[in-house]
Amino acid sequence: MKTHNQxxxxxxxxxxxxxxxxxxxxxxxxxxLECPECFEEVQLMERxxxxxxHAGRTGLLTEPASDxxxxxxxxxxxxxxxxxxxxxxAWIATLHRSLNxxxxxxxxxxxxxxxxxxxxxxPVEMATGNLPIAVLKADRxxxxxxxxxxxxxxxxxxxxxxxxxxxxxxxxxxxxxAEAGTTIETxxxxxxxxxxxVAVILPAAKLPAGRYTVQLSSEAPPRLLAQYNLRIASK
Amino acid sequence: MDSRPIDATEGAAQRDAERDPxxxxxxxxxxxxxxxxxxxxxxxxxxxxxxxxxLSRSASPQDAEDLRSETLLRxxxxxxxxxxxxxxALARFILRTLDNVVLEMHRRESQASRLAADPRANAERxxxxxxxxxxxxxxxxxxxxxxxxxxxxxxxxxxxxxEIARRIGIAEERVRLLKSRALKSFRERFLRGWRKDTxxxxxxxxx
Numbered sequence: 454m455k456t457h458n459q460x461x462x463x464x465x466x467x468x469x470x471x472x473x474x475x476x477x478x479x480x481x482x483x484x485x486l487e488c489p490e491c492f493e494e495v496q497l498m499e500r501x502x503x504x505x506x507h508a509g510r511t512g513l514l515t516e517p518a519s520d521x522x523x524x525x526x527x528x529x530x531x532x533x534x535x536x537x538x539x540x541x542x543a544w545i546a547t548l549h550r551s552l553n554x555x556x557x558x559x560x561x562x563x564x565x566x567x568x569x570x571x572x573x574x575x576p577v578e579m580a581t582g583n584l585p586i587a588v589l590k591a592d593r594x595x596x597x598x599x600x601x602x603x604x605x606x607x608x609x610x611x612x613x614x615x616x617x618x619x620x621x622x623x624x625x626x627x628x629x630x631a632e633a634g635t636t637i638e639t640x641x642x643x644x645x646x647x648x649x650x651v652a653v654i655l656p657a658a659k660l661p662a663g664r665y666t667v668q669l670s671s672e673a674p675p676r677l678l679a680q681y682n683l684r685i686a687s688k
Numbered sequence: 689m690d691s692r693p694i695d696a697t698e699g700a701a702q703r704d705a706e707r708d709p710x711x712x713x714x715x716x717x718x719x720x721x722x723x724x725x726x727x728x729x730x731x732x733x734x735x736x737x738x739x740x741x742x743l744s745r746s747a748s749p750q751d752a753e754d755l756r757s758e759t760l761l762r763x764x765x766x767x768x769x770x771x772x773x774x775x776x777a778l779a780r781f782i783l784r785t786l787d788n789v790v791l792e793m794h795r796r797e798s799q800a801s802r803l804a805a806d807p808r809a810n811a812e813r814x815x816x817x818x819x820x821x822x823x824x825x826x827x828x829x830x831x832x833x834x835x836x837x838x839x840x841x842x843x844x845x846x847x848x849x850x851e852i853a854r855r856i857g858i859a860e861e862r863v864r865l866l867k868s869r870a871l872k873s874f875r876e877r878f879l880r881g882w883r884k885d886t887x888x889x890x891x892x893x894x895x
Contacts, residue, residue: 462867462868462871463864466867471808482741482783483780483783485741486734486737486738486779486782486783487779492737492740495740496740496815497874497878498871499815500820500823500874500878501824501870501871501874501875503812503815503820504816504820504821504823504824504874505824505839505840505843505870506812506843506844507816507821507824508824508828508839508844509839509840509844509845513824513825513828514828514836514837514839514840676822677822677825678829680826680829
């Protein structure tokens with residue numbers, strides 16, 4: 454009779470997949486009746502195999518054709534997105550200048566009003582001229598992370614997550630967790646944009662420099678679709 | 689009777705007892721001496737594992753439940769009547785009794801119902817729950833597309849390793865590493881969810 458330490462993961466998998474010969478199977482089952490540790494391992498392997506087979510049936514293991522045939526698409530999308538952001542940044546900078554001019558005019562007017570003993574108008578919040586964006590990818594190796602350099606003046610950050618084309622889910626929820634596991638932000642009712650991605654903008658104040666876990670789930674049925682590691686670094 | 693599989697939930701006391709070289713010898717002696725609590729220990733020790741083995745030999749969870757009950761009753765009866773020759777080989781006796789009960793059940797059933805039996809689908813229905821789905825999606829999200837291709841071909845399409853190697857060129861030594869890594873991610877996530885569930889309920893899942 455083999456001891457627990459002599460039973461390999463390979464043997465357990467072959468048993469679960471019904472690949473052991475009859476005599477091997479019988480010996481293993483005798484051991485299984487006597488060994489709670491091996492029984493637990495077999496139960497876990499059964500669950501793992503059942504889960505992978507279910508994922509295969511429901512298409513979770515099938516990569517979209519676009520990913521296979523157009524590996525350049527993701528970098529191209531990211532480059533396109535960067536171009537859009539640069540243009541948006543330039544536009545916002547123009548607005549910024551215009552707003553500055555308006556503010557100067559307003560300050561001058563406020564001074565005049567103060568002199569006339571009227572209460573000055575409170576300064577308005579200015580829009581930021583840049584928007585750091587993190588394109589999150591779920592297929593990183595364990596431990597991989599997206600790093601987002603964030604200038605101190607940034608007031609908002611954007612997170613961009615691609616959703617598998619043809620996905621049956623319509624609405625999504627996003628949770629941001631701190632390294633300690635506490636939930637910082639939860640957004641619900643998210644839908645895909647015209648590029649098929651889920652994109653959100655979060656206040657920078659909620660994301661000080663540090664490590665975060667971002668979870669994207671479907672809402673109906675509620676199911677975790679992807680989890681990303683994000684690191685915010687101060688510039 | 690609730691027929692969920694046993695998990696990492698068995699008490700430490702029971703586990704310690706089972707590490708004893710011959711815990712069944714004492715158990716058999718107590719049953720033969722008329723100790724009713726020892727009979728409960730027999731059911732507790734072997735019930736879940738026997739149900740799992742019965743599941744792989746039957747067409748439905750209900751059949752597996754019947755097989756388990758009938759097997760345990762016969763084993764108990766044999767012990768009470770001193771028909772068990774080697775108490776230290778109780779596990780072997782239980783397995784042989786189970787196979788006899790299975791054979792008798794198959795003789796009673798029609799050929800059609802036997803053909804309907806699909807132990808693998810049976811086990812999949814039994815083990816697949818929301819916790820498993822969540823953990824597997826979590827684990828798959830950590831793999832590269834080519835690694836997910838491998839898992840699909842190996843576990844779902846059930847292609848041979850040679851065929852998989854031909855299609856996606858994944859080396860044999862990498863296969864074992866990939867499977868272990870995916871299983872490790874799955875284990876961490878599943879057990880974390882399981883612990884959270886048990887913390888909330890204040891106790892471990894039942895059989």
